[in-house]
Amino acid sequence: MTWRSATVVGLRDETATARTIALAVRDWPSHIAGQHVDVRLTAPDGYSAVRSYSIASAPNSDGRIEITVERLANGEVSPYLTKELLVGDDLELRGPIGGWFVWRRDQTEPIQLVAGGSGIVPLMAMIRSRASVGSTAPFRLLYSVREPGAVLYGDELRALSDQDHSVIVTYAYTRATPKDSSRPPGRIDAMLIATGTWPSNLNPTSYVCGPTSFVEHANDLLIAAGHGRENIRTERFGATGERK
Amino acid sequence: MAIISRGFAGRRSTADAKLPPGQYLTTDFPVLSAGPTPHIPLDRWEFTIDDGSNLLKRWNWKSFRELPTETITVDIHCVTRWSKFGTSWEGVSLDVLLADVKTDLSYTMFRSYGDYTTNLPLKDVVNKQAWIAFKFNGADLEPEHGGPARLLVPHLYFWKSAKWVRGLTLMPHDKPGFWEGLGYHIYGDPWLEQRYSDQ
Secondary structure (H helix, E strand, O other): OEEEEEEEEHHHEEEEEEEEEEEEEOOOOHHHOOOOOEEEOOHHHOOOOEEEEOOOOOOOOOEEEEEEEOOOOOOOOHHHHHHOOOOEEEEEEEEOOOOOEEEEOOOOOOOEEEHHHHHHHHHHHHHHHHHHHHOOOOEEEEEEEEOHHHHOOOOHHHHHHOOOOOOEEEEEEOOOOOOOOOOOOOOHHHHHHHHHHHHHOOOOOOOOEEEEHHHHHHHHHHHOOOHHHEEEEEEEOOOOOOOO | OOOOOOOOOOOOHHHHHHOOOOOHHHHOOOOOOOOOOOOOOOOOEEEEOOOOEEEEEEHHHHHOOOEEEEEEEEEEEOOOOOEEEEEEEEEEEHHHOOOOOOOOOOOOEEEEOOOEEEEHHHHHHHOOOOOEEEEOOOOOOHHHHHHOOEEOOOOOHHHOOOOOOOEEEEEOOOOOOOHHHHHOOOOOOOOHOEOOOOO
């Protein structure tokens, strides 16, 4: 797998700490929703650092991808990507990587997406991929997030669920809720799984992405609700994503 | 020719000298799994060795725990780029488990609860290179880290150290396990940075 040069063609702040970076990648072979890329930064003295980031954008043939990077306070790479990088800068990238945590356009079964925090990013690629190919696979998203201001892609998710009622979005706020919320802040629980996800008798494929503790907790709830463990795919991050 | 990132300094430490290329040091113990964590009761746990047609060896938890154990302190390297130095384990050496298995087969497929598999050359799991570990830092291995027992084969990327291991199958030829069939390297040497299958 070769390193390719990529040019920053767009920057968009999603929240106070997360930024989407649009990249034009030379000879990009396209990707499958859910895959990630390795990004390499090199200092003037030759020192380099590599991190993996999920692709946020739908597969396409125009050689463009987007990644969304959450700035970690003590990160080595994410502060550079979210604060220093400018449109027109070049960086190196390789991929796409990963053949397991992916949604393919020929999948027709119901899909349950469960996101914890910035675990939404690869799941958003799946939602965007579904929309871009005109798939009618029924999608639901349960999105656990700290507070309303930390929601990624909120306007786009609202527009997609308004236009296309087979993408159903349920938010679970863990620290602070919007004013009109009927549920107090708290982590996801059995009640939310019962009301905010596909019932297990529909045999959905579930994709769960977030910090390890969130993924473990969500998996336990899904299995307790009757979902087969063979139908649950997971992607975990946290300490794996960045240097502490 | 690398592209220089204007204004990127990075962060180095002297510990990096012990790191394989492209790795960074963590003091956490991150988790990487393809699916939910299985919970295996000890009274139903077993470890078996077969050659694809015949069962050669079988232990239950009690007979497995009667085998001689070793304490192992090793550095581990995950393909997702974290490395952790000086991890401490207790386990049974594969040399013990394979001691009276006579075979001319050269490859193994390790099998796990939850249907995960990973392939390894037999020569990589003998001669004090691999263990079935059941303790980490002196405590029983947590399910999310592979408990009750996991393979520990620290000289390769850590996905080869299969969690929730339940046995191994001896094979005449190498073939890809779970991650190896999904784009990861067939062998996985961190010092050669063998991360992906098509590199």
